[in-house]
Amino acid sequence: MSMSIKGRFKALAVCVATGLALAGNAAAADDKPVRLKVQSWFPTKLPHVGTQATDIANKIKAVSGGNVQFQIFEPGALIPPPECFDAVSNGAVNACWGVSGYYYGKHPALAIFSAVPFGPKWPEMLAYFYYGGGKEQYEKIYESNNIKGIMCGGTVAEASGWFRKEIKTVGDLNGMKMRIFGLGAKVVEKLGVSAQLIPAGDIFPALELGTIDAAEFAMPAVDLQLGFHQVAKHYYFPGWHQPATLYEIIINLDKWKAMSKTQQAQIEIMCGDNVRQAIAEGEAKQFAPMQEIAAKGVTLHQWPPEIMDAFRKAWSEVAAEESAKYPEFKEAYDQYVEFRKKYKVWNDLSSVQD
Numbered sequence: 001m002s003m004s005i006k007g008r009f010k011a012l013a014v015c016v017a018t019g020l021a022l023a024g025n026a027a028a029a030d031d032k033p034v035r036l037k038v039q040s041w042f043p044t045k046l047p048h049v050g051t052q053a054t055d056i057a058n059k060i061k062a063v064s065g066g067n068v069q070f071q072i073f074e075p076g077a078l079i080p081p082p083e084c085f086d087a088v089s090n091g092a093v094n095a096c097w098g099v100s101g102y103y104y105g106k107h108p109a110l111a112i113f114s115a116v117p118f119g120p121k122w123p124e125m126l127a128y129f130y131y132g133g134g135k136e137q138y139e140k141i142y143e144s145n146n147i148k149g150i151m152c153g154g155t156v157a158e159a160s161g162w163f164r165k166e167i168k169t170v171g172d173l174n175g176m177k178m179r180i181f182g183l184g185a186k187v188v189e190k191l192g193v194s195a196q197l198i199p200a201g202d203i204f205p206a207l208e209l210g211t212i213d214a215a216e217f218a219m220p221a222v223d224l225q226l227g228f229h230q231v232a233k234h235y236y237f238p239g240w241h242q243p244a245t246l247y248e249i250i251i252n253l254d255k256w257k258a259m260s261k262t263q264q265a266q267i268e269i270m271c272g273d274n275v276r277q278a279i280a281e282g283e284a285k286q287f288a289p290m291q292e293i294a295a296k297g298v299t300l301h302q303w304p305p306e307i308m309d310a311f312r313k314a315w316s317e318v319a320a321e322e323s324a325k326y327p328e329f330k331e332a333y334d335q336y337v338e339f340r341k342k343y344k345v346w347n348d349l350s351s352v353q354d
Helices: 005-030 051-063 081-090 108-113 122-131 134-143 182-189 200-209 220-226 253-257 261-284 287-295 305-325 327-350
Strands: 034-040 068-073 095-098 147-155 161-163 177-179 194-196 234-237 245-252 299-302
Touching (some): 051 261, 081 147, 134 147, 182 194, 287 299
Parallel strands (some): 034 068
Antiparallel strands (some): 161 234
């Protein structure tokens, strides 16, 4: 009996699928193995910000069948993390795991692609980056410095910071010394704060010794592990300075170009999945640590409206000053602002207000 038309199509589909799978496997098998040494900005045992580095190492090994592997190094094991930009650019280090905002001094516009004060939450941030021109600007900046930048994770809204004393007025901020990251640091400086960027492992002793009066680092799940609750009893929200933060892996561009198209796709697709995981995990794992922090005698505060207004006003001044000072910052920031204006039409009508 002759095979039915339906049966023939089914057999043909199986043959095609099998052929494609074999061709893909053959192509992958022919690729030269890639082994990247990756310097992390964060301790790998630190929840979320550090564990994401080990996550991407495990994922890329799995999806490539071991053909592509990342070896993650603790902060300072290869180089001091602040040297990552130059070291990756010149090939002294294969790659680094961190945040583009750390390289503001190398290119101010890179701050836009990590976290912006009073910026969007994740849906809008991703819409801007992938469909609003952000990715193109981001990649252009890095490629001009012989670096391949790939968004590869992130953190959800951060806490605003730990303070040794309660902040009741804007004036209470004047004269304080605070560990704070990125553009948010420039904002608090407008209010009389001496801003410092201190590595994760050095924050606790600085708070304990009184070298600094306050510190922000991440969100409750991370901050709890760092023990800030032992030396600062006032924990402030919301994280106006980092409503959503994009994390990245930067790879030496020559190293990247030497990879096959399959290997490049495996890394980029893996990173996309890690962004998904970062958002879901970040949102799911904050409320329990908040309860534990409160049980340890810490007061959880929301900034009063007048202080939030002061932060917002200061940010407007910073954005204007940075745009006037750096044309490259202005180009990126203007595009970002224009996208947000357009997005607002959709957001205002589509969002259910709590």
